[in-house]
Amino acid sequence: MRNLSGGEEDRNKETSSSSSSSSSNFDSRFSLTLRNIQGLLKGRSFPGKVSITRHSDPLEPSFLPSPRSDRRFSDSDVRNSGHTDSLTEDKIQNSVGLNAISSVDQSNSLSAGSKNITIQIQNTNMGARATDSARLMKFTKELSEPTIVIEKIRELAWSGVPSYLRPTVWRILVGYAPSNSDRREAVLRRKRLEYLDCVALHYDIPDTERTEEEITMLRQIALDCPRTVPDVSFFQREEVQKSLERILYTWAIRHPASGYVQGINDLATPFLVVFLSEYLEGNVETWSMADLPPEKMLDIEADCYWCLTKLLDGMQDHYTFAQPGIQRLVFKLKELVGRIDEPCSKHMEDQGLEFLQFAFRWFNCLLIREIPFDLVTRLWDTYLAEGVALPDFLVYIYASFLLTWSETLQKLDFQEMVMFLQHLPTHNWIHLQLETVLSQAYMWYTMFNDSPRHLAC
DSSP states (O other): OOOOSOOHHHHHHHHHHHHHHHHHHHHHHHHHHHHHHHHHTTTOOOGGGOOOSOOOOOOOOOOOOOTTOOOOOOHHHHHHHTOOOHHHHHHHHHHIIIIIOTTSOHHHHHHHHHHHHHHHHHOGGGOHHHHOHHHHHHHHHHHHSSBOOHHHHHHHHTTOOOTTTHHHHHHHHTTSSOSBHHHHHHHHHHHHHHHHHHHHHHTSSOGGGSOHHHHHHHHHHHHHGGGSSTTSGGGGSHHHHHHHHHHHHHHHHHOTTTOOOTTHHHHTHHHHHHHHTTTOOSOGGGOOGGGSOHHHHHHHHHHHHHHHHHHHHTTGGGSSTTOHHHHHHHHHHHHHHHHHOHHHHHHHHHTTOOTHHHHHHHHHHTTTTTSOHHHHHHHHHHHHHHGGGHHHHHHHHHHHHHHTTHHHHTTOOHHHHHHHHHSOSOTTOOHHHHHHHHHHHHHHHHHHTTOGGGGOO
């Protein structure tokens, strides 16, 4: 209780007691908040799909720079982005079919490349950078080399990868497929067989051979798989959910330091969609598993497993006990927002809103639940291009994402902010909004990342 006697000694005691009590209350509140946020991950649908406020005015066009090159997008790039001459088109189709996609059958690769190239070049929603004919030629040239220079692929991929090249590029970016083209097919074949051996050893066994912890974990995974991307019907199919279940359980058994953590199920879905797109055409909602040979599905499943493993290897402490890696990034996000937008940061603080209450899920699920699923693969082009630097860059992406609604947030009270941030109005976003977020994030990254003292408020 506060002492109202007015004595100096009493005031000193009050200060000491208040400080101790405040520290204790903060630790207790922090632990409670973390538990509550982890609980929110259970069975959550995609809040980004629900609009609870009027969408803001359309964003101005923004061209996305590559963090690995000083080249800026020029007027000629814009003019060339919507079309290409027939000679260029033929070159791209031929070289992609013959050289770029070594992990699928040659006939399938050539057919997919021929059917998709014109669509890719004319698809303005993908953004000018992703469909610029000059960049397509650069992609093709780099992927056709006997030994690929990873840094060049990263530089190109950061601004978006054409969808028909994405499976090959992603396997290379995460380090699953070797850069040496002569070794690639043999390595993929060996890793796919290794995955099947792991499934046979850990998954295809009776419960009598599992520990109680393993049985509990498998049951939790089985519960979470139907909740994964609930508004995309393709993921509700039994065979797709079984593939996810095998991937997640096998990964968890082979990574006992963390085991399965809710949210990892979301991280497998972009890989699954991208690798399926090598064999299934059209929109994800129209895909039929009957059009896919069973042996191909096993290859895709194995590729998903190894790419998920490579991704999580770079952020292991995000999913170990108490998830310290995520807590650290949430703290950095709060610090960055305070530096960039003090009025918004102060309003959130005055209202008692903790960043952990909304940003924990962002880092845990890599923003998959916050944006339309058709934008996720574009976002992941940038994620995978960042490589080992991804965790640090996530802070800048999420600061840019949050401050998209700075003016709106400053008009809301605590409860309204919580509801708004859990149901962000992103359901009608297109690539333009996403690339604007990434462009802003890159600008702040170049300003602050190499000068962390500038973040000290």
